[in-house]
Each structure stands twice: as structure tokens, then as C-alpha cells.
Amino acid sequence: MADQMDLESDGPRGIKRTAQEAGLPPEAPRRIKALDQDVVNKIAAGEIIVAPMHALKEMLENSIDAGSTSIEILVKEGGLKLLQITDNGHGIEKDDLPILCERFTTSKLKNFEDLMAIGTYGFRGEALASISHIAHLKVTTKTANSSCAWQAHYSSGKLIPAKPGQSSDPKACAGRRGTQITVEDLFYNIPNRRRAFRSPSEEYAKVLEVITRYAVHREGIAFSIKKHGETSTGFSVASAATKLDRIRQAYGALIAKELVDFAIEDPKWGFKASGYATNANYSVKRTTLLLFINNRSVDSSAIKKAVEQTYQLFLPKGGHPFIYLSLDIEPTRVDVNVHPTKREVHFLNEDEIIEVVCSDIRERLAKVDTSRTFKTQTLLPGLSPMTPINMKSTGLTDSPSTSGSVPRNKSSTKKPYENNLIRTDSQMRKITSMLPPALTPGASIDESSGSADGIIYTATDREPIQIRLSSVKKLRADVRESMHNNLTEVFASLTYVGLVDSRRRLAAVQSGVNLYLVDYGMTAHEFFYQVGLTDFGNFGLIQLQPAPRLQDLLEVAAQHYIDTESDCANLDKDEVVQKVYDQLMNRKQMISEYFSIEISDDGLVEAIPLLLKGYLPSMAKLPTFLLRLGPFVNWTEEEDCFRTFLRELASFYVPEQLPEPSSAPPTNMEAEDMDLEDPSNEDQQTGTPSNDIDASIENRRKEVVYALEHVLFPAFRSRILATEAMVKGVVEVANLKGLYRVFERC
Known part of the structure; x- marks a missing residue:
């Protein structure tokens, strides 16, 4: 107890004593000396x-x-x-x-x-x-x-x-x-x-x-x-390379093809500015800013922050641009001696110059954005109205029309073999009798262009819609995250060689010194899905004139599934059609706003989306596309709804399998994709001779061949992001270095 009392009387603990209190001699002051x-x-x-x-x-x-x-x-x-x-x-x-x-x-x-x-x-x-x-x-x-x-x-x-x-x-x-x-x-x-x-x-x-x-x-x-x-x-x-070529070699073709050039001069603030900035189609997770002030590579957090704020209006959340900016400022306004490594410089009127530069970039990006025109397409203008139809208990049949159409002679019908049919019932009405074909029998394609005659493109004054839906941004981000860099570079630098096999949808392309076989069906599916995401809510229109009835299109597709698919044989066609019809009619306003599928109040399909100018999808696939929008689209969740809908739209736009010219009749699978019967038989419903069907197939084949070379593959080169899933659809068949090694052994 005494020891404890002595400890408590010593004063508070934890207080540092001075040298004088501790009885230590004072430390002499340190002398200042020049460093060696x-x-x-x-x-x-x-x-x-x-x-x-x-x-x-x-x-x-x-x-x-x-x-x-x-x-x-x-x-x-x-x-x-x-x-x-x-x-x-x-x-x-x-x-x-x-x-x-x-x-x-x-x-x-x-x-x-x-x-x-x-x-x-x-x-x-x-x-x-x-x-x-x-x-x-x-x-x-x-x-x-x-x-x-x-x-x-x-x-x-x-x-x-x-x-x-x-x-x-x-x-x-x-x-x-x-x-x-x-x-x-x-x-x-x-x-x-x-x-x-x-x-x-x-x-x-x-x-x-x-x-x-x-x-x-x-x-x-x-x-x-x-x-x-x-x-x-x-x-x-090389010394002769242009600035744009230098950016392409240093940072890749993906950036170079999305660049917008700008140039500003303001005598009031004593500066000139020039450079390149990516447009709204390019977005990455980190900003790349190449900043040169009076030809000196420097960093500027103020300029970088201002540029990023400028792009917030044009890029999705988390997206950043690529900027090359060269500022020429009067030397008397610049202080270069502010950093040991000359990484930073100071200049007069910094805020004003930054604002002028960012304002010019903002205006140019806005012009690029608003310069997009939305195309509407009139399908087959000047054609006679559709043949009237009567509904009978046995299905859809043609009725004689005043225009001179010939009624079917049932006694002369001959049932073809099942393996040569798309549908097991040859009596069923075909889409070609309800919606006129893209090229009427006997019509020809201009051999020099390969494009269908009679297509008219008109521009509208519709303003582009800014899509800020988080679900769409998430889907876009998923595509970017799944990008395969090497394969994307292949597509960005491809040169189209030619069609190899239209049955298996194979085309040859060259990239660098390598030759590849590309499954253009798989590539087109991914391309049109990405187009659907980037142009979401801003599609053009393909106007259907005259407009077919949605109910009829769904019945054609439903009967086809029931007759050809064993899993669908027990389905009630009327119930399936009515359910899908109700789904589409109840959501026709949303479908019109987001996907440009115009359905009138009385159930007429007046327009479908135009994804790529110069290319028409096969109208024979339209009934199947509309029917699949019922069971194959998740209408309950927003993100999954958009994803599945755009996947179905991409499938509709994929070029169909076509036979080679003057080849054997198509197989079941090919006929199903083309929605054509055996060309060796006369069309049992409309009486169209087989040679007319062959001509129609040949015309469509020429359209697809032309579109692959002049429309689709140029579009793949300019904007597709190749994903990991596309790797299995591209095969390297030759490369120059490998061929040299082969010849060296000979």
C-alpha cells in the first residue's frame, strides 16, 4: 500500500520531460554546410x-x-x-x-x-x-x-x-x-x-x-x-505518314475510324488548337489524352477533366474518349520552367482557352450526332393490291379476284414428296401469295449493281432520341467486355475476297497477309445485334405496302411449326396465334417506339425496322420472326426483353442459305430457310411454274451476293466488335509466311 501511494504522488504519468528537467547538457546548434x-x-x-x-x-x-x-x-x-x-x-x-x-x-x-x-x-x-x-x-x-x-x-x-x-x-x-x-x-x-x-x-x-x-x-x-x-x-x-495514319499505327484502327478533326484559333487569347477526338461510337474505361503545348508533351489535369465533362453528354456512363490536342500559345504567355521534367507548363488565361477548345469539340460532336438521317423504305411501290383472302375451316385459300387470277384446280393437284416440302401440307397458303416478293417472277437485277429495282429511300426530319436506359447501356457494356481484340482487328482491316459457299454461308476475306474463311451468317447475326444496340430507338423504317395482316402472318408461321416440328405437333394453332397476337397488340406502342415495328389498330403490319441501308432481309422469314416474338422474348424483365428481342431481330436480318447457281434442288433445311418448295415441281397453290421459282431464287441469290460484297462486309469492317463467341466462325486457311515456308521445302 505504501509503494502504491508513493507512485501516485510522483505526478501524472506519460509527460515528456525537457532536457533541462532531466539534467542533460544542452545540444549545440547544427552548423549549415554546403553539400558536396x-x-x-x-x-x-x-x-x-x-x-x-x-x-x-x-x-x-x-x-x-x-x-x-x-x-x-x-x-x-x-x-x-x-x-x-x-x-x-x-x-x-x-x-x-x-x-x-x-x-x-x-x-x-x-x-x-x-x-x-x-x-x-x-x-x-x-x-x-x-x-x-x-x-x-x-x-x-x-x-x-x-x-x-x-x-x-x-x-x-x-x-x-x-x-x-x-x-x-x-x-x-x-x-x-x-x-x-x-x-x-x-x-x-x-x-x-x-x-x-x-x-x-x-x-x-x-x-x-x-x-x-x-x-x-x-x-x-x-x-x-x-x-x-x-x-x-x-x-x-514512316516520315511520310500523315497524322491520322500515325494514330492508326500507334493506337489502332478502331480509334482511327471514329475520329473527328477540329481546329480553333482565337487571337483574343493568343492561341491555336488542332487535333482529333473520337465520336460517340467510341468509348473505353479510361481517357487517353495526348496533349502538346507548343510541341511539348505535357500533362494537364484541368484540361483532362474538362474534356471528360464535355463527353459526358455523348458517351454512356463510365465511357471515356481518345483525344489528341495540340495547343500553340504565344511563347510570352507560357512558363515552361515550372517542373523539373518539364511535364507541366503554366500559361495565361488557362480557363478561357480550355472553355473555347471544349466548346468547339462539343459542337462538332453534336453535329456528328445530329447528322444521322433516318431512312424510310417503301417496299415495292406501284404494285397492285393484295389478292383478297377468305377464311375457311380447312385453312387459308385464295379466292378468284377481278384482276384475272386463276383459281386452283383441285383435281389437278398432285401431292409432292414430303422430303421436298417446307410444310407437310402443300395446300397451305404461302407467304409469297400474301406479301409480294421482293422481285416478281421474271424481274431482273441490274448486273452492274446487284441491287433490287424500285427501292426508294427518303429522309425524315425526325430528331434522334437520346437513349439513357441503364439496361441498354448494360447490354452495350457486355458487348465491349466480350470483345476479342485480335479478331476485331482482323475485321477492321479485312478485304472481301468472295463468296465461297452460299449453302453453308462461307465467305473468304483477307486481313494483312492472312486469308480467312468467315461464317457470314454468324457474323451477320452478331453485327445486326450490335446495330440494334447502338441504334436502339432510332431505327429507320421499311414500309410494307400494301400492309399484310398480322393475324395471317402468324397463322402461316404457326402452321409451319406444327407441321414440321415434332415438339409442336400437339399445339393448338389458333391458341398459339391468338396469344402471340394479343402480346404484340398490347405492346405495339412500345414495339413501335423502341424497335420501329409499326402495327395499326386493326392489326396491319405497316413497317418493320431498317437496320442497314442497301440491304433487305428475306421477307419470307417475316412470319417466323413475328411468331417468335411471343415465346422467345422475355417480356417480364427489361434487360432480358431488349436482349432477346434484338437477338430475334438479328436472326431475321441474317442472310438466308441459298443454293449455288444451276445447282441441285435445295435440301429440307435449305428449303425451310428459303421458304420455297421443290423447284422441280409446279407451285400447287399459285400455279407458278418451276422455272419462275428458279428465277426468283436466282434473283435473290444475286441480291445476297451483291450485298455481301458491297454492303455487309464493308459494314462489318467499319463498325463490328468481334466477340469471343465469333472465334469459332473464323478459320485461317492460309498465310503468306506459311506459304513461303511450304515453298522453301519444295
């Missing part, structure tokens, strides 16, 4: 050269300042082991080599006032000095007036001999005009920083990003980079 020059230089080097990409950027800018038209880079282990840059610039004089790597030695600045109007990349003379303090540096250079090249080695800013015991003076050697700078063992004397780099491949990617940025911006200069020990280049661009 070697420490100063290494500190400066650590600020300027943070990673291999910064060393390359400094040397690259020096090469551009030297008037080079060709720059080659060699990299080993991401630049940590070797970083070499070779240019064909004006070179360095031999007399300047001794002070080349000393700090603050430059040919670009004399007085401080010159800094107010600097027009070059470098100006402080610290780049090579910093590199020489943290790496082994070798310079080989030759000017136009020099009879030979000169080679020098540097360490800590000073000339050193190439080998111990030799002179440190520059040595004469063979070489071409220009300068080659070799940096080896970067950060060899700063082990902590050397260990901080995670992987050489990651540093190489950063080095490559620096090259691609300058390659895009600096037209007239050829760039190339490759890894040490490899024969092929990682990236290269």
Missing part, C-alpha cells in the same frame, strides 16, 4: 530522371531539336540495362564534347530573357548531365562538316577513358551523320531506386508510350523502337 557537389548532382539527377522513360524523353527531345528526320531507339530490359537513341540530326561539334555533360551547358539559351520566348524542347542543359551521374554514358556524333565521327564516354558529367589507362579525349571513329547516345546500367549507383522498378516489361510499355506520343505529333519524322536481340520492331512509323 557530387551529392548535389545526384539529387538533381533524381529529380529529372525518375525512370527510363524520362531519360528517353530528354534524349528524344534533343534529337528533335537537332533537326532529325529519323530516330531509332534500342531498348534492353525496359531501358534499365540499355537505352540507345540514334538520330540523323546536325550532330555535335568535337570542341563541345568536353562540356557536353556538365550542368547548365546548352546551345538554346543565353540570357534569362530568352526563357520568356523559348521555342525548343530543352533549355537548361541538365538532361545529359543528370544521366551521366546515374548511368554509363557514351556519345557518338558526326556533323556535316566533320570528316569522321567522334566518340566520348562520360561519368559524373566529365569525360572518362573508354578503358583504364587510355586517354579521356574523344576518339575518332566511323559513323554516319547525326548522334547516337548509349545509356547503360541506369541507376547502377542508386540501388534503392533500381529495386523499385517492378518489371522490365512495364518500363518498356512506358518507354513505348513516350515514343507513340511523339510519333503522332511530329509529322515528317520517322520513329522506330525495338528490343535488343529482336529483329522485328515494336513500333515504327
Whole structure:
């Protein structure tokens, strides 16, 4: 108890005592001393050269300042082991080599006032000095007036001999005009920083990003980079390449084909701006901003944020653009000396300039968006009205019309073999008697164009609808996430070779030096599904004149399913038709608004959606398409409803299987897809001779062949995103390198 009382009387615990209270002698004040020059230089080097990409950027800018038209880079282990840059610039004089790597030695600045109007990349003379303090540096250079090249080695800013015991003076050697700078063992004397780099491949990617940025911006200069020990280049661009070609080579064809160019000039704020921006068809998860101010690659969080806010009106949530922006601002308005690596610059009237640039981009994106025209299509204008129909207990039959149609002679009917029929009952009415075919028997196709005659396209003044439904955005995102990059590149650069097999829907395309067989049925299905998502709510119209009755179309399709599908044999046709009819009529307003299927109050199908100008789907598939909208579309959940509906619409638009010209009669499966009977028999319902059916098939085949070459595959090239599921529909059959190897063995 006494010990406890003594402890409590010692005062509060946890209070720090001063040195005087503790009885310690006072500490003498620390003296200020100048740092050793070697420490100063290494500190400066650590600020300027943070990673291999910064060393390359400094040397690259020096090469551009030297008037080079060709720059080659060699990299080993991401630049940590070797970083070499070779240019064909004006070179360095031999007399300047001794002070080349000393700090603050430059040919670009004399007085401080010159800094107010600097027009070059470098100006402080610290780049090579910093590199020489943290790496082994070798310079080989030759000017136009020099009879030979000169080679020098540097360490800590000073000339050193190439080998111990030799002179440190520059040595004469063979070489071409220009300068080659070799940096080896970067950060060899700063082990902590050397260990901080995670992987050489990651540093190489950063080095490559620096090259691609300058390659895009600096037209007239050829760039190339490759890894040490490899024969092929990682990236290269010719000096004659245009800016758009440079973007395509550096960032891919998907970006290049969606670019909108812009150019602004405002004397009030003393700047000019030009560049390229992606339109609303391109969207990724991260913004790519290539920003150059007075030809200097810089970062600006303010400009990046303003650009992203501009695109919020045009891209789905989470979508970001690609922007290349070059700003030319009066040098007196720019302060370049605000960052050790020159990564940032400050300029006057920053907010005003950003607003002008973003406003111009916004206007151009809006023009691109509103320039889309919505096409309506009149189907077969000028044709006579449809043959009247009478409903009988035995099914749909034709009645004699005043126009001279010939009634059927039942006594002359001959039942064909079942394996040659689409339907088991030849008495059933066909869609061709209710909806006139795209080409009447005997009509021909213009061999030069391959397109059907009589199609009229008219533009409407309907304003585009902004779709902000989260379900549609989710479906679009699902497509982007399932994208197969390599296959998308194949489609983006394809050249159509020709139709291989119309029965199996195979076509040959070339991409690069490779030849592929493509299942264009599978490709078209995915393409039209994506078109349905991107143009959701903004489809054109194919007007059906005269408009068929929805009830009749559903009965044709239902009877076909009952007669041909064993699983559907026990279904009540009238019940199925009525249920689907009620579903579509109850939702006709929604179907019209979102999918452009126009159904009148009295049940006439007046229009169907137009997904691609220049291509008509097979009207023989229309009854099946409408019937499947009942059981195969999930009408209870929004996202699943849109997905299943658009899948059915895509199936309707897929080109049907067709026989080869002058081939044998189609099989059951092919006849079902074409909705045609055996052409060897006379049409039992309308009395159409078999040669007329053959002509109709041949005309449709010519339409599809023409559409594949001139409409569908060009559309695939311009806008399809190939998905993982499409890989099984593309087979490589030949490649140039492989053929060379085959010939070498011969």
C-alpha cells in the first residue's frame, strides 16, 4: 500500500520531460554546410530522371531539336540495362564534347530573357548531365562538316577513358551523320531506386508510350523502337505518314475510324488548337489524352477533366474518349520552367482557352450526332393490291379476284414428296401469295449493281432520341467486355475476297497477309445485334405496302411449326396465334417506339425496322420472326426483353442459305430457310411454274451476293466488335509466311 501511494504522488504519468528537467547538457546548434557537389548532382539527377522513360524523353527531345528526320531507339530490359537513341540530326561539334555533360551547358539559351520566348524542347542543359551521374554514358556524333565521327564516354558529367589507362579525349571513329547516345546500367549507383522498378516489361510499355506520343505529333519524322536481340520492331512509323495514319499505327484502327478533326484559333487569347477526338461510337474505361503545348508533351489535369465533362453528354456512363490536342500559345504567355521534367507548363488565361477548345469539340460532336438521317423504305411501290383472302375451316385459300387470277384446280393437284416440302401440307397458303416478293417472277437485277429495282429511300426530319436506359447501356457494356481484340482487328482491316459457299454461308476475306474463311451468317447475326444496340430507338423504317395482316402472318408461321416440328405437333394453332397476337397488340406502342415495328389498330403490319441501308432481309422469314416474338422474348424483365428481342431481330436480318447457281434442288433445311418448295415441281397453290421459282431464287441469290460484297462486309469492317463467341466462325486457311515456308521445302 505504501509503494502504491508513493507512485501516485510522483505526478501524472506519460509527460515528456525537457532536457533541462532531466539534467542533460544542452545540444549545440547544427552548423549549415554546403553539400558536396557530387551529392548535389545526384539529387538533381533524381529529380529529372525518375525512370527510363524520362531519360528517353530528354534524349528524344534533343534529337528533335537537332533537326532529325529519323530516330531509332534500342531498348534492353525496359531501358534499365540499355537505352540507345540514334538520330540523323546536325550532330555535335568535337570542341563541345568536353562540356557536353556538365550542368547548365546548352546551345538554346543565353540570357534569362530568352526563357520568356523559348521555342525548343530543352533549355537548361541538365538532361545529359543528370544521366551521366546515374548511368554509363557514351556519345557518338558526326556533323556535316566533320570528316569522321567522334566518340566520348562520360561519368559524373566529365569525360572518362573508354578503358583504364587510355586517354579521356574523344576518339575518332566511323559513323554516319547525326548522334547516337548509349545509356547503360541506369541507376547502377542508386540501388534503392533500381529495386523499385517492378518489371522490365512495364518500363518498356512506358518507354513505348513516350515514343507513340511523339510519333503522332511530329509529322515528317520517322520513329522506330525495338528490343535488343529482336529483329522485328515494336513500333515504327514512316516520315511520310500523315497524322491520322500515325494514330492508326500507334493506337489502332478502331480509334482511327471514329475520329473527328477540329481546329480553333482565337487571337483574343493568343492561341491555336488542332487535333482529333473520337465520336460517340467510341468509348473505353479510361481517357487517353495526348496533349502538346507548343510541341511539348505535357500533362494537364484541368484540361483532362474538362474534356471528360464535355463527353459526358455523348458517351454512356463510365465511357471515356481518345483525344489528341495540340495547343500553340504565344511563347510570352507560357512558363515552361515550372517542373523539373518539364511535364507541366503554366500559361495565361488557362480557363478561357480550355472553355473555347471544349466548346468547339462539343459542337462538332453534336453535329456528328445530329447528322444521322433516318431512312424510310417503301417496299415495292406501284404494285397492285393484295389478292383478297377468305377464311375457311380447312385453312387459308385464295379466292378468284377481278384482276384475272386463276383459281386452283383441285383435281389437278398432285401431292409432292414430303422430303421436298417446307410444310407437310402443300395446300397451305404461302407467304409469297400474301406479301409480294421482293422481285416478281421474271424481274431482273441490274448486273452492274446487284441491287433490287424500285427501292426508294427518303429522309425524315425526325430528331434522334437520346437513349439513357441503364439496361441498354448494360447490354452495350457486355458487348465491349466480350470483345476479342485480335479478331476485331482482323475485321477492321479485312478485304472481301468472295463468296465461297452460299449453302453453308462461307465467305473468304483477307486481313494483312492472312486469308480467312468467315461464317457470314454468324457474323451477320452478331453485327445486326450490335446495330440494334447502338441504334436502339432510332431505327429507320421499311414500309410494307400494301400492309399484310398480322393475324395471317402468324397463322402461316404457326402452321409451319406444327407441321414440321415434332415438339409442336400437339399445339393448338389458333391458341398459339391468338396469344402471340394479343402480346404484340398490347405492346405495339412500345414495339413501335423502341424497335420501329409499326402495327395499326386493326392489326396491319405497316413497317418493320431498317437496320442497314442497301440491304433487305428475306421477307419470307417475316412470319417466323413475328411468331417468335411471343415465346422467345422475355417480356417480364427489361434487360432480358431488349436482349432477346434484338437477338430475334438479328436472326431475321441474317442472310438466308441459298443454293449455288444451276445447282441441285435445295435440301429440307435449305428449303425451310428459303421458304420455297421443290423447284422441280409446279407451285400447287399459285400455279407458278418451276422455272419462275428458279428465277426468283436466282434473283435473290444475286441480291445476297451483291450485298455481301458491297454492303455487309464493308459494314462489318467499319463498325463490328468481334466477340469471343465469333472465334469459332473464323478459320485461317492460309498465310503468306506459311506459304513461303511450304515453298522453301519444295
